[in-house]
Every structure is written in C-alpha cells, then in structure tokens.
Amino acid sequence: MELDTAQFGVVDVKEKQIFNFPKGIPGFEEYTQFAVIDLPDGPFSYLQSVQESQIALLITDPFIFFPDYEFELSDHAIEELELGTLLMIRCILTLNKEVSKSTINLLAPVVFNLETQRAKQVILHSTEYSSRHFLWSKEEPSLADKAGE
Template sequence: MKSETAQFGKEETKDEQIYYFSKGIPGFEEHTEFIMMDLPDAPFAYLQSVKESQISLLITDPFIFFPNYEFDLSERVVEELNLGSSFLIRCIVTLKQDVSQSTINLLAPIVFNLENHTARQVILHSSEYQSRHLLWSGESESSPDNKAGE
C-alpha cells in the first residue's frame, strides 16, 4: 500500500509495518493506526499516522542511549497487548535546533507487540524518569538525574 508521509512523501508500506493503538497516543487519541518506518543506518524510526500525513513521531530504542533503563509493565498492559516474548520498546525523541539539547521521553515508553501488531504508550507511574531526558548527555546510564532543564 502507498502511504503519504511527512518526511518522505509517498512511500510503499507493508502491512507488517502498521501498528494499531486502541486508545491512540496521548495528544493524538483520534489516530489509532501508525506505520513504523525505520531510518536506514540510524538508530531511529518514524511513527507515521495512517490517517494524517503531517502526524509523525521520531522514536528510538531507549536501551541504545540508556543501557540501564528499566521498568515493570503492569499485568493490565501485558494482557491488553497480549504480550508474549516478541515485543519492542521505543521512546519518543524530540529533536531541538541545537541537536545536543534533544530529549527522549523515558517516562512514557511505547510497547509494540510484534506478533499481533498492537501497541500502546505506557505512562510509568511511581517512576523517577522524566519526559525530557537529554538524549546525548555523555552519560551511558538511565539515571533519573539525567534530564533536560526546564
């Protein structure tokens, strides 16, 4: 299928690239289908709304930048997504004009079920993680102190 994207114009996409978010993504609740588009030779991907070409989120594997990043998923989330052993965790990245000030949202990771193509952004309650940790801080751990200033 051909999809209209904000970054690449019309792109050929495969069904296995499409993920269904039953509740949308906070701030984009009316958008329930997104295409995951990997960027070649980069640790990033775009999460592109199927419904609206201008809605596109940059995501990455948080463990690349924060190897000690960890959290527990609630049983409710595991059941809702029918999670088995085949899933991905990604976090939304906000690029800044000064790239060194770009941030990653470790407080609300996105969980992707690779088997049934469902996904959900999970807000980590009782967590010291922030929604704006510096992406390139020079630190190689996920210390909650590693966050962007207000």
C-alpha cells in the same frame, strides 16, 4: 501499501510495519493506526500515522542510549496488549534546534506487540524517569527546561 507522509512523500510500507493503537497515542487519540518507518543509517524511526500524513513522531530504541533503562509493565498493560515474548520498546524524541538539547521520553515508552501488531504508549508510575531526558548525555534537564513540561 502506499502511505502518504509529510517527511518522505509516498512510501511503500508492509503490513508488518503497521500497528494498531486501540486508544490512540496521548494527544492523538483519534488516530489509531501508525506505521514504523525506519530511517537508514541510524537508530531512528518515524511513527507515522496511517490516517494523517502530517502526524509523525520520531522514535528510537532507548536501550541504545540508556543501556540501564528498565521498567515493569502493569498487568493491565500486559493484558491490554496481549503481550507474549515478541515485543519492541521505543521512546519518542523531541528534537531541539541545538541537537545536544534533544530529549527522549523515558517516562512513557511505546510498547509494540510484534505478534498481534498492537501497540500502546504506556505511562510509567513510581519511577524517576522523566519525559525529557537529554538524549546525548545522562544529565537531567535544567529547571528552565522542565518548566515547559
């Protein structure tokens, strides 16, 4: 399938790259289909809306940057996604002009069911993770950085 993207122009994506988000993604609820487009030479991908070329979120495997990252999914999320053993976890990044200040949202990982092609951004409860962990260090953002949340 050919997909029009703002970042790369027209790209060819396979059906296995397209995931259905039944309730959309927070902030983009009306968009329910996204393709995972891997970037060459690195651990980053784009989560590209199939319906709107201008909507693309930069994502990455959080375990590469935070090997101790762990959480439990609620029974509701497991049931909603019909999760089995084939799943993928990615987190959304926010790039900053100063690359060292780029952040990763560990509070709301995106969970992909690789068997059913369903996905959901899950907001974790009872956790100390935030939506703005610095990607390049394990330090917490300053209060000034958190003010924008």
